[in-house]
Amino acid sequence: MATFQIEGGRKLNGTLEPQGAKNEALQVICASLLTSEKVTISNIPEIRDVLKLIEVLSGLGVKTERLSKGEYTFLADELNLDYLQTEQFARQAISLRGSIMIVGPLLARFGKACIPQPGGDKIGRRRLDTHFVGLQNLGASFTYDAEKHFFNVTANRLTGNYMLLDEASVTGTANILMAAVLAKGRTTIYNAACEPYLQQLSRMLVMMGANISGIGSNLLYIDGVEQLRGCNHRILPDMIEVGSFIGLAAMTGSEITIPNAGIDHLGIIPASFKRLGIKLELQGDDIFIPAQDEYEIETFIDGSIMTIADAPWPGLTPDLLSIFLVVATQAKGSVLIHQKMFESRLFFVDKLIDMGAQIILCDPHRATVIGLNKKFQLRGTTMSSPDIRAGVALLIAALSAQGKSKIFNIEQIDRGYEKIDERLNQVGAAITRID
Structure with missing residues (x-):
């Protein structure tokens, strides 16, 4: 069983092109x-x-x-x-x-x-x-x-x-x-x-x-x-990988360009990240995410807490809910993440809580995230990847955290992301694969 060893707290800079879907x-x-x-x-x-x-x-x-x-x-x-x-x-x-x-x-x-x-x-x-x-x-x-x-x-x-x-x-x-x-x-x-x-x-x-x-x-x-x-x-570019890279840039305060992102096929994904306060620019078929010291979650027009929920297309794909949840931990403000389709997909939040995130798991489908506003970094820890999307969410958390982290069972991540460690290391990450 392979393991990622991650040295967190580094800002990344460069280009990450999405793989095929x-x-x-x-x-x-x-x-x-x-x-x-x-x-x-x-x-x-x-x-x-x-x-x-x-x-x-x-x-x-x-x-x-x-x-x-x-x-x-x-x-x-x-x-x-x-x-x-x-x-x-x-x-x-x-x-x-x-x-x-x-x-x-x-x-x-x-x-x-x-x-x-x-x-x-x-x-x-x-x-x-x-x-x-x-x-x-x-x-x-x-x-x-x-x-x-x-x-x-x-x-x-x-x-x-x-x-x-x-x-x-x-x-x-x-x-x-x-x-x-x-x-x-x-x-x-x-x-x-x-x-x-x-x-x-x-x-x-x-x-x-x-x-x-x-x-x-x-x-x-x-x-x-x-x-x-x-x-x-x-095959189209992978919208889940595009969303993962947007979340990674925001969490680590990095400047990232995502070329050939298939913008016409992303639906409400870019707008949903903007609701978390993440700035991004659509340049032709490229997405540019500038480095941000902080990002603030919007509220609904009546002032109530924002809810990010999955839905069948053209709603938000459930495969990105894990990414939105982890990104919200470093935002300013609070958000309710509502995973409607699968009852076990939010169970990885205990690992984020161990890292210092403020999350209330309301039930198997809903979690309330109280953002740390980047005033307190997550801390490195040892964890295991339960599935593809949660595994990448944990990797993003580890890259933003203070200190070193280990993620076991990274075969789950490899099921959905091609050579993710090598590609992220090329833009400044410090990920070591241990077989």
Whole structure:
């Protein structure tokens, strides 16, 4: 198990370019299973979760080739579906929640798919009902092996249908969408997720020959086609990494430029950071964050305490709530952080309290942060990364803290951030990776 040793209290200065979006990569790589022609995808982040998914596809028989850093080709012309029954596949899929999105493409193209209960971050209950109910609406039969914890779906031929999703699940919408593009007739998906990465997946499928309308809205119409062709696709910058870098600059009082940030796809993320008092300038597709000695949290217009809460797109992504929380610890003023979607994502705050932060954990979903206004630095400590986003929030806290910190279980951070220690050290951080 690897560890980060961090010397805190340093101001950073320089340029941090965001990697390709992890969440988009997992979707569009799975979409390559829908065609027997070659698919080329660029700006792929070479992080643990994405590389694990590429291994899963290789095990299935997909011919994968790394053309250059972040650019891969996928050719799914000769697949071995018997691989789905192997112990190796079970081990791989259990460790990667994104593996659930192979189900829709395999079901649409071959009439069957199976997957073990997938893993991922331990941030609370993450049910899969939306995925499988949606596939059943298209005519699939579903069974669950409680002893082996395996989900199985089969279908002679999927048929389009109307469905109103019980939740705007991003991966659920992606799975249903990828199945529907090869179904017979029209599928209507209401209350569909409409995140930029879902829009990217939709546009990629259209390039492959799919017929999709309503892209960017929560009402999608898909008219099924007989087959799809290959395509070239480029992944967007990762909005979560962009937000992480904004928070890092504010916490450490650093001057940071984020080039090629994909500003048109960030939604309310920049405005939400401004509500915490963080100054940032949008310069073309770049974001410039000047060094700030302090930043003050706004209040609502009636003077009541500010609330930062997650919501389905175009609301604030839940993946950034951990970053907003840690940044608020050094702000002037107070804020209520409301994590609506996952009941275990705020449990890392005890580590911030150990560092000197003033936080009241109201319940599993809400925490009140009383900002220290940078009058009192957080102090270094030893901690462990519970999940990807909390891990990076703790890393940001450690970089701003006085003294040295250690973060164990940094494999969690590596799942979502490519060589984050090396990239931050290039702008003045002092992070040592101990294997």
